[in-house]
Amino acid sequence: MDVIVVGLGAMGSATAHQLARRGVDVLGIDRHSPPHTFGSSHGETRITRRLTLEGAEYAPLAVRSHEWWRRVEAESGASVLTACGVLTLADQAADPEAFAVHERAAAAHGIDYELLDAAALRERYPQFRVADTRVGLLEPGGGFVRPEAAISAQLDLAERYGARLHRGERVLGVEASASAVTVRTDAATYTADQVVLCAGGWLAGLLGDPRLARLFGVYRQVLHWFGIGGAGQDFSPGSFPAFIWNGVGRADDYFYGFPSVDGATVKVATGQLDHRTTDPDALDRAVTAEEAAGFHRAMISGRLPGLSTRAVRSEVCMYTVTPDEAFVIDRLPGRERVLIASACSGHGFKHSAAIGEALAELVTDGATTLDLAPFALGRFNSVGRRGRSQRARSAGSRPSRSIPVRRERRKRR
Ligand SMILES: Cc1cc2nc3c(=O)[nH]c(=O)nc-3n(C[C@H](O)[C@H](O)[C@H](O)COP(=O)(O)OP(=O)(O)OC[C@H]3O[C@@H](n4cnc5c(N)ncnc54)[C@H](O)[C@@H]3O)c2cc1C
Structure with missing residues (x-):
């Protein structure tokens, strides 16, 4: 298998959808059955706006997500984005x-x-x-996104493009070697080329590193x-x-x-x-x-x-x-086959469709069209500050650390 996505909420459903539509062999695993009410993505509505006060680095994510919400609506028939202002x-x-x-x-x-x-x-x-x-x-042009509808629609599309989704299965541990990742759940053990951890509030428990876990x-x-x-x-x-x-x-x-x-x-x-x-x-x-x-x-x-x-x-x-209230979207230091997307600090939903696309690009091409450098782990001292050139490569816009995956286009179901 090419990629395992752990957690199928806002970030994971978008990532699984984007990977599947690129023809990647993807398995999505969630301990609950998304959309559900235990995480960060329930409650009918999330504000979306492209004029993001949190920083200029977020605006392209919101702009791109709006494009994706409309496309998801057209392909799924769901009502996702209401531009009520x-x-x-x-x-x-x-x-x-x-x-x-x-x-x-x-x-x-x-x-x-x-x-x-x-x-x-x-x-x-x-x-x-x-x-x-x-x-x-x-x-x-702003308004609200319906989180449950957005997650359902993206999971449906992911399955339509060939993703396998395991609901009600809990990931217990993730181990990475130089050649593969192993994901152990309460039902089975899987091996893949890469894993994307989108476990929301539970992410810290899957990192296997207290230094990193403290950030969340x-x-x-x-x-x-x-x-x-x-x-x-x-x-x-x-x-x-x-x-x-x-x-x-x-x-x-x-x-x-x-x-x-x-x-x-x-x-x-x-x-x-x-x-x-x-x-x-x-x-x-x-x-x-x-x-x-x-x-x-x-x-x-x-x-x-x-x-x-x-x-x-x-x-x-x-x-x-996170301590600086900004997102983290990056590969884990020393475990390049493990990517994480989390800490969306109360304003992540509006960006999630674009984050899913960027993660899929990172996985398949090793580079993204959107600039993810501001969301790199290296900005935290506890993770170890990296030099400028290293930081630019981290989840950023230059091809690097690409771990190729098979890219056979799957037939639509
Ligand atoms: C009250 C509130 C209001 C918000 N308002 C806004 C807003 O107005 N606008 C906005 O843009 N954003 C808003 N946000 C933020 C936004 O909703 C979140 O950033 C986003 O939903 C986070 O998505 P996620 O995928 O990281 O987490 P989640 O959607 O919680 O998904 C994590 C998934 O991982 C699964 N999981 C966890 N551990 C495991 C495991 N071990 N094995 C398998 N699966 C696992 C969980 O079951 C869950 O489905 C708000 C958040 C909250 C809580």
Whole structure:
């Protein structure tokens, strides 16, 4: 077998799909049956935008992913991307330069956006109650991705292109030699040319190296759905955008939300980096009514008056975060046949289709069209800093360390 993909969530489903459509002999293995609710990819919606505040290096990934979502939709019939617009709200008094990064990215990538002052916000989106200093940047081509639909569609396409997918099989260990990798599961042992580890929050446990494992912290996150209560409040995707409140700065007063996908509730959440765990299986998945009420008091009250004060439902999810909060997409040092893609720190879904493509290129060609150098492991001291030329080669754009695989085009089923 050419390649084993471990974990078939956001990253793994995209990688298996991209490998299979290149004719690679691929086996995908997941301990659960994706899409499922135990990892980082559930809860109906994920914000997607190409004007990424996290850094200019992410914009090409989002741009390419949007192209892939549309192609996946055309090939599968699934509804994946809803371009209802994404609105980033900022307080101009606190940060007059709030949108400078977005505007630079828009100019660099030719992405449309619109600036809205408080009066325009009130007229366009009466669902928000905003102060006079509140301003918004709307990216009309952004919106949300449906994570479960995206994963299902990519896994279906992967199988259509010939991938074998083993669900409900747990990988226990991965060993690499100079000539092959061995993947041991609770059902069998497999040998392949290369392995791609896309195990999300469980990645650290598969690395077999405490030095590396320490880089990946897992944090409990809570999603809340509040009922639509106010008369005349329209939260449908045609009238209400995906949004990030204080998306610029003000981390203590930040939340985000989505238009209603069921006509009855609106999903809102914040990013929480206060409950770190090393064992994702020990994550506290219970959410108390008081936790939801506290979220409403802190974030929703006085800002979205059309939502009920009591949460209709809440769910727990997890972020995997590195010390610098940037992604890791690289080969393991000293184990070149093992690639990892993880630590997408709360903003990875929108990039996952492109990451899958880049990983497939790395596996088959040893080089990628997208620049993955910013996501190399070598940036961490604990992994050992590498010289510039070495870093550029690491998961980057130059052909290197290519481990050829058989590239017979498979027949579509
Ligand atoms: C609450 C929340 C909100 C978010 N909001 C956004 C957003 O708005 N926009 C955005 O772009 N991103 C967002 N993200 C981030 C994004 O969802 C994640 O970056 C992405 O889903 C991570 O995908 P993954 O493939 O790494 O992990 P997962 O999807 O969790 O997949 C990992 C898979 O590996 C499998 N696995 C693990 N261990 C093993 C093993 N030993 N053997 C076999 N299989 C194994 C698991 O079963 C799982 O299916 C959010 C994340 C969370 C938690």
